[in-house]
Amino acid sequence: MILYPAIDLKQGQCVRLAQGDMARATVFNNDPGEQARIFEAKGFECVHIVDLDGAFAGHARNSEAVELILSSIQIPAQLGGGIRDMNAVAYWLDRGVTRVILGTAAVKNPSFVREAARHYPGRVAVGIDARDGMVAVEGWAKTTTMSALDLGKSFEDAGVAAIVYTDIARDGLLQGLNMEATLALAEKVAIPVIASGGLASLDDVRRLLQPDCANLAGAIAGRALYDGRLDAAAALQMIRAARGANPADA
Template sequence: MILFPAIDIRNGNCVRLIQGDYDKEKVYSNSPLEMALTWEKKGAQGLHLVDLDGAKTGEATNKEIIIDIAKNVTIPVQVGGGVRSFEQVESYLSNGISRVIFGTAAIENPTLLQKAVTSYQDKIAVSIDARNGYVATNGWKNTSKIQAIDLLKELEEIGVKTIIYTDIFKDGMLQGPNFEELQVMNDASSIQVIASGGITNTNDVDTLKSMNLYGAIIGKALYDGSIFLETLLEGDKNAR
């Protein structure tokens, strides 16, 4: 299972939000690039970057910072937040980004998603952010009438290979992931599932590994020191 430290970018800073609430922000660094280099140095296998401004506005607000990170690290970088056009996808993928993540656009513009998947195959992923089982959009401000499991099946038909699944109520709360929903999503299709939200300790990570998930994104627990990336990676080595 690939472990992705999360770097959420807002106003040029590396921040964390609680349950996606833009009024509940904590700034951890004023240099997302330095943060990325730190995680790479600690052994990260990939980085998960989110343009929080972009997720809210639909514009690639922090694009320059994100591309700068991709050009200065040697590990894969996946990016989400504000991806609303094919030009944005092309721009990211031609500037060192390994995978581009659709969120709101996957719901509101399935034609765009289909075009991107047809052109770039497994370099395109979709973030399914769920609130009580229903998909949330526009930086989690709105909740749709689409159930997460139904969207998953639609994505499989389109040809999407990877999803990031977040239970919004778990995000930033350090209360553990929604293991039950993650298992349902993982069992329901052939799509690779990356878990996000609520990961609190090494036991959570071990449980996710036992579920045969493709990856896990860790945010607040890393930044607050309740999990150390080196410890998790050392555990991986010892298990081999």
């Protein structure tokens, strides 16, 4: 299980939103590169970057900030937000992003996602952002009539590396992960699932390390890390200890 610290970018700043609402953004750091270095120094294995402006615009809007992050750290980074065509996928993978996350494109252009996954094995993930179980797109501004489960299952034969599943209703509110919905998805699709939205405390990390969560690939932490509610050192130590007890997961 990998714990990913989130760096969400809005106008070049590191922010956290409440329930995906751009009008409810809290700025936590004006220097994305510095924030990435802080996370690396704390011992995180990979950072999770989202170009929030890009998600709404449909194309990169925080390229300078993303490239600053990439040049500031040695650990891997995954990136989502506004990546809607092969040129954008190639651009970011060529510049050092380890894995791209395709969300809106998974609904609107699934053939592109399949092509990207074939062309870049292990480096393409699907982002499934759900509101009341239904997929939301375009920076969560629009809710579709497709269920998260149906979307996930539609890519089982596509070779995508992971699904990043976010419960929008909990994102940024520190109410805990929606374990019921996350595990239901993970149990019904063969693709590894990364949980996102609401992780708030060491209790959430402890829950992720229980046997019924063994098929989860990881979880993303945001606001709880920024405001100090989640002790990064304690969380990472807990995960390392669990790996030691289960060498196959290391």
